[in-house]
Amino acid sequence: MTRNSPEREVVILMTDMVGYSQVSSGMTPEEIRDFLIDYHGRIHHIIHREECIPFEIEPSAGDGCLVIFDKRPGEDRAGICSRALATALRMAEAIADGSLAPTRMGILLGPITEAQLGTRMAKFGASFAVANRLEELCGHFGTDLLMDREVARHQKGFEKYLVTIAKISLTSVQHPMNVFTLYKPGIQNCPVHVDEAGLLKFIRMKNDAMEFFSGNLMLGIEPDFPRVREELLLTQKYFRELTGREDAGTERILEYIRETPFPADDFDQQGMKLMEKKRDSLGERLFHLSKELLRAMNPAFYHALVVDTEWERYFKLEWCKKGATIIKIDSVPDGIYYLDSGTALAFNGEGELLATMTAGAIFGEMAYFGKAQKRTATVTAKTDVVLRRISTEDFKKLPVIIEIFERIARARQREIAENLQHPSDMAVSSV
Template identity: 75%
Template sequence: MEEDQLLRFVAMKNEAMEFFTGNLLLGIKPDFPRVREMLIEVQNFFLKLTGRADIGTERILEYIRETPLPAPDFDRRGMKLMEKSRDSLGERIFHLSKQLLRAMNPDFYHALVVDTEWEKYFRLQWCRKGETIIEIDSVPDGVYYLDSGVAETVNGKGEVLSMMETGTIFGELAYFGREQKRTATVRAKTDMVVRKISTEDFKKMPVIVEIFKRIAIARKEEIKERERSVN
């Protein structure tokens, strides 16, 4: 690696780290979405130069994947390297999703928690309050897991149908209906972090498709029950 290339790598990484740790003197707060984009660029630059990944950069990217928002004491403690990280995405879905618990069986548990290869297909997205995640009647392009925050579902008249909190899977209904279109609009009620798996990726995994199908069946029953209670 040439000296000027090394200096560029160090400068790129240092700039990214400033947005990772924050800099009170410059008024910079930790900004994980921005850091992730910057570190991916850093990692690609290092790969091009050396043919291998930078371990330190990959460790921070892994931390952001597992912890997409800074912890309350992050400014004092930073990355808690010696502590156990959060449960895997599969474990969180298993423990938190009411729809999935109703659909669960041992094979699904193994697919989610033991064989976690599928997790890499879920892409992190940060959403601002008021942002539309899904538009009613649109063609489905993926299924979502709500990692943090609150979302609301809205019908074509603009009426709020329900609220969704951390641990909810949504966007699966459109794949198992006759028209295969989005049945409601989903908006961010608060700032949110979601993980999205694309149509192409989840259809590669039959067990995951079956899980989403059973979640959709359970959700349809919930909708029917809600409609009956209103009428």
């Protein structure tokens, strides 16, 4: 192998057909050949335009395509990045009108080099792997194309359509990536006749919210998940009213906040950590065994907790600051709480400490199963806490969940009665 080319900066457009394995599974080799020739021919037809030159298309025997955009003489980053995105947009338009099979696209500005390998020039660089990960992430965020920050920030003419997706970290990529996409009428789940002024308003709402998701150290903006959640819920509602559809990228962030309601210590630097899945055979066996044991002990509970998990969406996220009162003794119950993170304290009417509760604790259920139907303790936040609360109204819609919490309440009542008989053994782990 002889090195023949110095390092140069290019824009890489990596593509991959969506659902190729399923589409081709019933085809003969000849049918697959003809199908892929037609697919790649359509891509070549879209790309082979004067405004795209200079570029290279790497040959592929599969459903992927690698397009490399080189700089024109005297061209700056804005020029090459805008040409690459314009090409991706033409592909997105072809996908939308059905003239090109659904395809994911990752766009990255980065360095590559070349060397003679046998009879052909081979290209090398970590940029290819990163562009490939961007393309793969399109499926996760429900978009046709994703680009890195450098491609996004060097755009000419498309700036107002750029949408922040997230700042993410991957185990296979050494550094975090700020990821963007672009929304225009007729592409990216936007109806062709969508009101453009309304779409631009959605983009502003989404970008404003996302700045408080990833944070901005230069501007002194810290990640603020409660604020992001409220703003993204409004953004999603607006997009639904505007288009009649859900915005998948917004939903992914809301799901992330539901699963991770408090930023990790390194979130400012790392953002979302999307870990590649690794097989955990022991964990899988234990999970399967636990499900089967639950099925054997109580089929109704099994169905509610494992099969039909619709109840989970009724538990709404809430954030409380240190010192805040979560529930007050003798008040009418407004829901049952699950402590997701932080520490909370329970006190009786005399101000005596009844319990110290940490992540995983459930409280507030006693009021629903006692004679008075009132709160039996005051609970305050010892630290900043994240809670999941199911309201009284939603709680009453779920008979099996009512039965589960009634069992928890009865067990707690028995524990309290036993503690009253043996004060020296009183635990501080339950309300």
